[in-house]
Amino acid sequence: MTTETEAxxxxxxxxxxxxxxxxxxxxxAGIDLSLxxxxxxxxxxxSGCGKSTLLELVAGLQEPDEGEIVRRPAAxxxxxxxxxxxxxxxxxxxxxxxxQGVPRGEARRRAxxxxxxxxxxxxxxxxxxxxxxxxxxxxxxxRTLLQGRPVLLLDEPFGALxxxxxxxxxxxxxxxxxxxxxxxxxxxxxxxEAVFLADRIVVLSPRPGRVVADFEVDLPxxxxxxxPAFTELKARALEALR
Amino acid sequence: xxxxxxAIALLCGFILxxxxxxxxxxxxxxxxxxxxxxxxxxxxxxxxxxxxxxxTLVEVxxxxxxxxxxxxxxxxxxxxxxxxxxxxxxxxxxxxxxxxVVLAPLFILAFGYGIGPKLAIVALICFxxxxxxxxxxxxxxxxxxxxxxxxxxxxRLRTLRSVELPSALPSLFSGLKIxxxxxxxxxxxxxxxGADEGLGRLVLLGNNQLQTPRVYxxxxxxxxxxxxxxxxxxxAERIAVPxxxxxxxQ
Numbered sequence: 001m002t003t004e005t006e007a008x009x010x011x012x013x014x015x016x017x018x019x020x021x022x023x024x025x026x027x028x029a030g031i032d033l034s035l036x037x038x039x040x041x042x043x044x045x046x047s048g049c050g051k052s053t054l055l056e057l058v059a060g061l062q063e064p065d066e067g068e069i070v071r072r073p074a075a076x077x078x079x080x081x082x083x084x085x086x087x088x089x090x091x092x093x094x095x096x097x098x099x100q101g102v103p104r105g106e107a108r109r110r111a112x113x114x115x116x117x118x119x120x121x122x123x124x125x126x127x128x129x130x131x132x133x134x135x136x137x138x139x140x141x142x143r144t145l146l147q148g149r150p151v152l153l154l155d156e157p158f159g160a161l162x163x164x165x166x167x168x169x170x171x172x173x174x175x176x177x178x179x180x181x182x183x184x185x186x187x188x189x190x191x192x193e194a195v196f197l198a199d200r201i202v203v204l205s206p207r208p209g210r211v212v213a214d215f216e217v218d219l220p221x222x223x224x225x226x227x228p229a230f231t232e233l234k235a236r237a238l239e240a241l242r
Numbered sequence: 243x244x245x246x247x248x249a250i251a252l253l254c255g256f257i258l259x260x261x262x263x264x265x266x267x268x269x270x271x272x273x274x275x276x277x278x279x280x281x282x283x284x285x286x287x288x289x290x291x292x293x294x295x296x297x298t299l300v301e302v303x304x305x306x307x308x309x310x311x312x313x314x315x316x317x318x319x320x321x322x323x324x325x326x327x328x329x330x331x332x333x334x335x336x337x338x339x340x341x342x343v344v345l346a347p348l349f350i351l352a353f354g355y356g357i358g359p360k361l362a363i364v365a366l367i368c369f370x371x372x373x374x375x376x377x378x379x380x381x382x383x384x385x386x387x388x389x390x391x392x393x394x395x396x397x398r399l400r401t402l403r404s405v406e407l408p409s410a411l412p413s414l415f416s417g418l419k420i421x422x423x424x425x426x427x428x429x430x431x432x433x434x435x436g437a438d439e440g441l442g443r444l445v446l447l448g449n450n451q452l453q454t455p456r457v458y459x460x461x462x463x464x465x466x467x468x469x470x471x472x473x474x475x476x477x478a479e480r481i482a483v484p485x486x487x488x489x490x491x492q
Contacts, residue, residue: 127485
């Protein structure tokens, strides 16, 4: 039995005994999860544990085989930036609004303040080919924000970047979320990234994905990756992953 | 720059070899006109050749335009409607298998000596490369991007306009380049089947009247026409697809 409910504003995004299969393969098995509003929930797990499936279920790109998902309007950010090479940075972000029926000129105008707020104003007219990997990912994030939805679904947003750019972008994202809190479901296989960004970490088992650990990250922000409390939490998450 | 110099050198070499073979005693002047004879014919018959070339060029350009319109319409429709694609694909391939040489006289018989049947034949010969390439191009957008568009709530037409059509442009131009070159051959076939003017007809007449240099002069102009159309298409591609191909979505 599959049911889908549009949640009233007060109810948060949640999974109830959600199972998803692909043929004989079970990707997710009986996931129970409820997200706290305006907090970052990180889902970590080994490759192939159904993390991306989880996001696509929330985004409405897939339907569960069993169980129920209470969905909230969500903006999905895939691992690859998927910027259109024929549009400049502003046009790429504005695409989010055009998809909602906003005319192009108006969409571009509404994207401008966001570029200014996130320090990308000088890159508005630059085409993706001339942007670095980190900049491209920032533009992709603005495209996600511009959809104006209360929930953000981030699918390994920095997975394709080198370590230095990654650390840089992590701090940038933490800053962006501190300024504009959203309900975030962040999928990653990088435990450090999870501890750095999240308020709560959910660990999934190898396929079929089940929740094997779920704990709060109660560290003050901005976080330092070298703080003892940080490394301790990281060790705990890694232990749960084994 | 070196590329252009090399191309010119190769062309000169080709003309020299051509002249050499044509000057051999064993080669009949009626089968092979030398470059010099061809050049003389070009100069002597210039206005005659140009008048007829204009007719052929109009047939080619209008036929191509017709073909582009029909091709884009068909490819987009087939892309959007899956059953139509499955049903129409064999017909599309069949359109290219039709022996134009056989079909052309029937067209003339049915529709007369006017420009109509010529446009139809040029359009028919160009239709396949344009439609098939565009159809492939429309499918070249990465599936993740289509998924992202769906997650952003994009309508089918929005995805077509913002993602699929722009990503199909390089393929469309590949098809157009092929079409540009075969369109001239189509026009010649059409004129051979029945026409009272045009370069194809002039070449056919020249052949019958043993005016070999004039035939060669006509061939040179027809070739230049095809090369020119190809170059124009390539130029249009550079303007319409300014983003780097290496940076394409794959």
